[in-house]
Amino acid sequence: MTEPVDVLIVGAGASGAAVAWSLAETRMRIVCLEQGDWMNPAEYPSSGRDWESRAFSDMSISPNRRKRETDYPVNDANSPISVANFNAVGGSTILYAGHFPRFHPSDFRVKSLDGVADDWPIDYDMLEPFYAENDRMMGVSGLGGDPAYPPKQAILPPLPLGKSGATIARGFNKMGWHWWPSDTAIATAEYDGRDRCINLGACSSGCAQGAKASTDITYWPHAVRAGVEVRTRCRVREITVNADGMASGVVYYDRDGVEQFQAAQVVIVACNGVGTPRLLLNSQSGAFPNGLANSSGLVGKNLMFHPYASIQGIFDEPLDGYRGPGVCIWSQEFYETDQDRGFVRGYTYEINRGRGPVATAATGMFSGRIPWGAGHHERYRELFNRIAGMVGICEDLPEEHNTVTLDPELTDGHGIPAPKIDYTLSENSRRMLDHAVARATEVLEAAGAVDVITEAPIGVGGWHLMGTARMGTDPERSVVNEWGRAHDVKNLFIVDGSIFVTSAGVNPTRTIQALALYVADSMKRRLANLFD
Amino acid sequence: MTTIASDNPFSAAEQHTLTAFAGAVIPASAEYGVPGADDAQIVADILATARPHYEAVRPGLGFQDTVAAAAYGVPFAELSEADRADFVERSNTEGGFDHIEWEFDPGAIAGQRTLISIILQCYYRDDRVMQSLEMEPRPPFPQGFEVEQGDWSLLEPVKQRGKIYRPA
Ligand SMILES: Cc1cc2nc3c(=O)[nH]c(=O)nc-3n(C[C@H](O)[C@H](O)[C@H](O)COP(=O)(O)OP(=O)(O)OC[C@H]3O[C@@H](n4cnc5c(N)ncnc54)[C@H](O)[C@@H]3O)c2cc1C
Numbered sequence: 064m065t066e067p068v069d070v071l072i073v074g075a076g077a078s079g080a081a082v083a084w085s086l087a088e089t090r091m092r093i094v095c096l097e098q099g100d101w102m103n104p105a106e107y108p109s110s111g112r113d114w115e116s117r118a119f120s121d122m123s124i125s126p127n128r129r130k131r132e133t134d135y136p137v138n139d140a141n142s143p144i145s146v147a148n149f150n151a152v153g154g155s156t157i158l159y160a161g162h163f164p165r166f167h168p169s170d171f172r173v174k175s176l177d178g179v180a181d182d183w184p185i186d187y188d189m190l191e192p193f194y195a196e197n198d199r200m201m202g203v204s205g206l207g208g209d210p211a212y213p214p215k216q217a218i219l220p221p222l223p224l225g226k227s228g229a230t231i232a233r234g235f236n237k238m239g240w241h242w243w244p245s246d247t248a249i250a251t252a253e254y255d256g257r258d259r260c261i262n263l264g265a266c267s268s269g270c271a272q273g274a275k276a277s278t279d280i281t282y283w284p285h286a287v288r289a290g291v292e293v294r295t296r297c298r299v300r301e302i303t304v305n306a307d308g309m310a311s312g313v314v315y316y317d318r319d320g321v322e323q324f325q326a327a328q329v330v331i332v333a334c335n336g337v338g339t340p341r342l343l344l345n346s347q348s349g350a351f352p353n354g355l356a357n358s359s360g361l362v363g364k365n366l367m368f369h370p371y372a373s374i375q376g377i378f379d380e381p382l383d384g385y386r387g388p389g390v391c392i393w394s395q396e397f398y399e400t401d402q403d404r405g406f407v408r409g410y411t412y413e414i415n416r417g418r419g420p421v422a423t424a425a426t427g428m429f430s431g432r433i434p435w436g437a438g439h440h441e442r443y444r445e446l447f448n449r450i451a452g453m454v455g456i457c458e459d460l461p462e463e464h465n466t467v468t469l470d471p472e473l474t475d476g477h478g479i480p481a482p483k484i485d486y487t488l489s490e491n492s493r494r495m496l497d498h499a500v501a502r503a504t505e506v507l508e509a510a511g512a513v514d515v516i517t518e519a520p521i522g523v524g525g526w527h528l529m530g531t532a533r534m535g536t537d538p539e540r541s542v543v544n545e546w547g548r549a550h551d552v553k554n555l556f557i558v559d560g561s562i563f564v565t566s567a568g569v570n571p572t573r574t575i576q577a578l579a580l581y582v583a584d585s586m587k588r589r590l591a592n593l594f595d
Numbered sequence: 596m597t598t599i600a601s602d603n604p605f606s607a608a609e610q611h612t613l614t615a616f617a618g619a620v621i622p623a624s625a626e627y628g629v630p631g632a633d634d635a636q637i638v639a640d641i642l643a644t645a646r647p648h649y650e651a652v653r654p655g656l657g658f659q660d661t662v663a664a665a666a667y668g669v670p671f672a673e674l675s676e677a678d679r680a681d682f683v684e685r686s687n688t689e690g691g692f693d694h695i696e697w698e699f700d701p702g703a704i705a706g707q708r709t710l711i712s713i714i715l716q717c718y719y720r721d722d723r724v725m726q727s728l729e730m731e732p733r734p735p736f737p738q739g740f741e742v743e744q745g746d747w748s749l750l751e752p753v754k755q756r757g758k759i760y761r762p763a
């Protein structure tokens with residue numbers, strides 16, 4: 064057994080990093096256990112000629128394809144959307160695109176405004192200072208004045224519009240619809256030891272330049288300097304409880320595969336919307352036979368993904384092609400509810416570019432636009448550097464039948480049950496996807512696209528994992544309280560996307576991290592009576 | 596990106612089919628000054644890249660032989676030039692092989708897709724091909740690329756329209 068610690072964090076991704084850094088100033092003894100490694104940016108795909116290939120192998124977004132020792136398998140056969148993640152210090156931010164929108168104020172009050180799902184127990188104003196703090200730590204680029212948001216400060220200038228952004232912006236202007244430079248977690252100038260973006264276009268397989276704010280290069284260096292210990296290659300099997308029903312520590316496998324026990328005063332779970340319910344459900348005891356903190360029965364329920372629609376235009380003239388970060392501008396024209404559209408809630412368009420030569424060929428051939436044989440080259444050249452488009456990020460509403468459970472057969476390399484996903488696309492999501500495809504097609508045609516390629520939902524697009532240990536004031540309807548503490552276990556906290564009540568129609572990470580900072584702040588304010 | 600012959604799981608016959616198939620999907624072009632995907636260097640890269648995916652790719656290769664045998668009476672690699680052109684033409688056409696009996700095998704279809712994906716991965720990183728696309732034959736990092744700022748005045752109409760978020 065190792066020395067007891069004050070705070071034990073499980074998971075070193077987006078949220079684990081933020082909570083560790085914030086709590087470090089308390090000078091408590093803090094240890095973070097992470098199943099993955101520290102990454103070496105020099106080994107990221109963009110430094111090799113096979114950079115596009117590696118997105119299909121060791122840097123794939125799918126753990127089932129990647130199959131690194133540090134990964135765990137996910138049984139997502141019963142879901143039209145498969146799970147995407149990364150397991151390392153930095154978590155899924157190693158691969159994320161860095162699109163970095165905030166929630167809207169209305170997103171915290173969906174029941175009151177639209178009569179669906181539930182309101183959050185907190186609101187935008189409460190979270191705003193933590194959004195701002197997180198923006199400083201991550202180094203957010205953008206342009207102030209977006210009419211889709213209350214005022215917020217940009218830390219760094221926006222990414223360039225480029226040819227792709229300008230072309231599609233013209234399409235939005237012709238339609239008279241909103242667009243704005245995206246807020247991104249990508250440094251456009253040197254920031255906090257990070258270099259500026261040099262448009263490698265490979266953000267989703269790791270940023271070799273260090274411009275993209277993955278938390279291994281933002282929060283973690285600061286947290287480690289402040290005394291937090293990160294133990295890598297340590298996979299937690301279960302959280303243990305003592306006779307008083309309090310968390311006593313965790314059982315984990317160290318880098319040699321040896322079972323260890325780490326005692327702790329406080330346990331914080333930050334394993335993401337799939338990893339967290341998996342760990343809680345696997346932490347069964349006499350006091351918690353259905354999994355830890357699960358008296359509500361809601362651990363693993365209400366899984367939300369954000370169904371994505373992809374709408375890509377083919378243009379006559381050359382655009383940015385393989386150059387530039389994928390993210391560029393966004394549109395929130397269809398964000399707030401309008402019942403006339405046939406669905407509730409809404410979606411964000413995120414405009415993309417940065418399609419490499421291989422991805423261009425695959426897009427063209429698998430959509431039947433580039434033929435086999437002699438005609439291949441001419442047609443390829445009509446697509447190369449000429450594809451730009453967008454994805455629609457649709458709000459997914461919480462539904463209890465969308466679940467993460469423990470697979471009865473599949474296990475990871477340590478014999479721990481793998482998560483099993485059961486998910487169906489709701490009628491509301493289906494209609495929203497159809498709307499997103501139709502409206503985006505209009506924008507692309509207005510922008511001059513001669514052909515449009517669509518996919519909805521994106522089958523590999525389960526990159527946002529939310530809702531499986533929801534926050535609320537009612538212990539029968541939620542897993543954690545309004546400041547992230549488990550209703551059932553007074554020294555157990557959850558800080559990742561599991562605690563989302565609803566998903567909003569935006570990428571979640573800026574809100575996940577703001578919430579982690581808010582939970583840490585709530586803990587710091589109550590240190591003297593944290594367990595009352 | 597090198598192949599070690601001894602640890603290559605592809606049999607000689609499979610390599611033969613793979614080479615012929617790669618060349619049928621992407622033939623050389625004098626007009627664009629590019630090799631075909633059956634170029635020796637590119638095939639070596641394909642074999643090395645496909646190695647860890649051998650089990651997935653093999654049914655895709657077998658599928659070409661099955662279809663070629665049913666339609667033309669010979670394995671894919673032995674098709675005459677005219678039959679190969681016909682095979683390619685039919686592959687590009689929905690229902691192109693409806694005139695023959697063949698069993699739908701999802702493993703074979705998935706294998707063909709994986710195979711094509713690997714052919715594309717290797718073909719479009721070849722120096723000669725990249726140069727013909729006016730790309731420098733180099734990895735993106737460390738030099739990176741230039742992206743122009745673009746015309747920021749395009750934002751004016753959006754600014755003029757004013758606030759669009761809903762108060763909560
Ligand atoms: C390809 C891709 C693109 C994305 N693009 C965007 C984007 O543009 N914008 C955006 O906002 N979001 C994006 N995301 C999502 C974003 O990465 C996640 O929302 C965010 O990282 C979630 O943070 P987290 O802390 O909840 O979990 P993660 O960052 O996933 O971290 C969880 C960590 O916990 C560790 N862990 C899990 N279980 C255990 C265990 N039992 N023992 C020890 N360690 C464990 C994991 O190894 C992992 O490192 C993207 C994700 C992917 C995969």
Ligand code: SF4
Nearest residue numbers: 260261263264266270
């Ligand atoms: S485009 Fe920018 S952020 Fe993306 S990988 Fe390249 S340098 Fe990093």
